[in-house]
Amino acid sequence: MNNPIIRTEHAAKTYTVGEITTSALKDVSLEILQGSFTCIVGPSGHGKSTLMHLIGGLDRPSSGKIYIGDTEISTIVNSDLARLRGQRIGFVFQFFNLLQGLTARENIEIAMMLAGVAEPEQRERAEKLLALVGLAEKAGSKPGQLSGGQQQRVAIARALANDPDILLLDEPTGNLDSVAEAEILNLLQALHRQGKTVVIVTHSDEVAKRAERIIRVKDGLIAA
Ligand SMILES: Nc1ncnc2c1ncn2[C@@H]1O[C@H](COP(=O)(O)OP(=O)(O)OP(=O)(O)O)[C@@H](O)[C@H]1O
Numbered sequence: 163m164n165n166p167i168i169r170t171e172h173a174a175k176t177y178t179v180g181e182i183t184t185s186a187l188k189d190v191s192l193e194i195l196q197g198s199f200t201c202i203v204g205p206s207g208h209g210k211s212t213l214m215h216l217i218g219g220l221d222r223p224s225s226g227k228i229y230i231g232d233t234e235i236s237t238i239v240n241s242d243l244a245r246l247r248g249q250r251i252g253f254v255f256q257f258f259n260l261l262q263g264l265t266a267r268e269n270i271e272i273a274m275m276l277a278g279v280a281e282p283e284q285r286e287r288a289e290k291l292l293a294l295v296g297l298a299e300k301a302g303s304k305p306g307q308l309s310g311g312q313q314q315r316v317a318i319a320r321a322l323a324n325d326p327d328i329l330l331l332d333e334p335t336g337n338l339d340s341v342a343e344a345e346i347l348n349l350l351q352a353l354h355r356q357g358k359t360v361v362i363v364t365h366s367d368e369v370a371k372r373a374e375r376i377i378r379v380k381d382g383l384i385a386a
Pocket residue numbers: 177178179184185186204205206207208209210211212213256
């Protein structure tokens with residue numbers, strides 16, 4: 163239970179756009195324990211999303227190492243990384259990333275389709291997950307027909323599609339009022355109690371208050 167499930171060693175990420183180079187993440191070494199509930203906080207533009215993308219295997223570090231369990235994901239081939247991500251990590255993006263042409267249910271099903279789940283099971287599980295986030299009656303709605311908070315909940319349901327043991331959420335309550343935020347937080351705490359490792363990037367004090375541990379990111383580094 164108390165093993166590190168996520169580990170970074172001197173992780174750094176540099177982006178180059180034209181002639182401008184940005185050191186989004188400079189030198190981050192951290193461990194996140196299995197089954198823990200962690201919040202990442204810090205000012206805008208200081209590297210929080212970058213760190214989440216590296217931990218989630220959505221992007222690779224420019225230098226340094228990232229481990230999920232015993233697997234070093236910074237160097238494994240794309241196909242292995244995609245499989246590991248599909249099996250172990252649920253990601254909720256800062257801006258939802260729902261497919262606009264698909265319904266709420268289809269957005270969840272597609273995550274299972276990519277993991278090879280059979281169709282009847284996809285549908286049954288997508289409906290269960292929508293019920294879990296309180297949106298059973300919106301299964302047939304497209305993202306454009308849902309409120310920001312409802313889209314956020316669909317994104318969480320999608321992240322849970324393949325029953326990952328790690329849940330990474332980038333500002334999951336950024337667009338929600340305090341009632342909707344509390345509902346999402348209760349859901350995340352319930353998932354944490356079931357044993358999932360939860361990591362949330364947030365600007366919300368309410369969210370940070372519930373965390374077992376707070377990691378502060380400042381200027382691409384972990385601040386004390
Ligand atoms: N794909 C990219 N290409 C170029 N620069 C990028 C890219 N992604 C992020 N950056 C830059 O890296 C830095 C860190 O960005 P990041 O998105 O990690 O910040 P953040 O802490 O998540 O901010 P916020 O709280 O506003 O979401 C910023 O200066 C940003 O402009």
